[in-house]
Amino acid sequence: MPASSCLFRRLLLRLLIWTLACWLTLSCCPARSLTVQRNVSTETARRIPSWLREGVIYEIFPRAFSRRGDLNGVASRLDDLKNLGVTILWLTGDRAQPRAPSLD
Numbered sequence: 001m002p003a004s005s006c007l008f009r010r011l012l013l014r015l016l017i018w019t020l021a022c023w024l025t026l027s028c029c030p031a032r033s034l035t036v037q038r039n040v041s042t043e044t045a046r047r048i049p050s051w052l053r054e055g056v057i058y059e060i061f062p063r064a065f066s067r068r069g070d071l072n073g074v075a076s077r078l079d080d081l082k083n084l085g086v087t088i089l090w091l092t093g094d095r096a097q098p099r100a101p102s103l104d
Contacts, residue, residue, distance in 0.1 A: 051087075058086040 066073025
C-alpha cells in the first residue's frame with residue numbers, strides 16, 4: 001500500500017474521532033455547551049506586578065545572540081544587557097522543530 005494512502009487513512013480516522021467527540025459533547029450537554037458560564041466583562045482585571053509593569057523586556061534567541069549559541073553564551077553577555085537597562089529576559093525555544101509529514 002502506498003505511504004500516501006496510509007497517511008490519508010490515518011488523517012481520515014483522526015477527523016472521524018474528533019467529529020464524534022464533538023458530537024457527543026454537544027449531544028450530552030447542549031445547554032451547558034451553548035451558555036456563558038460567567039460575564040467576564042464586569043470583572044476587575046488582575047493587577048500587573050510592578051516588576052513586570054516597570055521592567056524592560058528583551059527577547060533572546062540563544063543561537064543567534066551569542067557566538068557560543070547556548071545559555072553560557074547568553075550568561076557571558078549579561079553585563080551588556082544590564083547596561084542597556086534590561087531587567088527581564090525572554091528566552092525563546094532552542095529545540096529543533098519536528099518536520100511535518102510529507103504527502104509525497
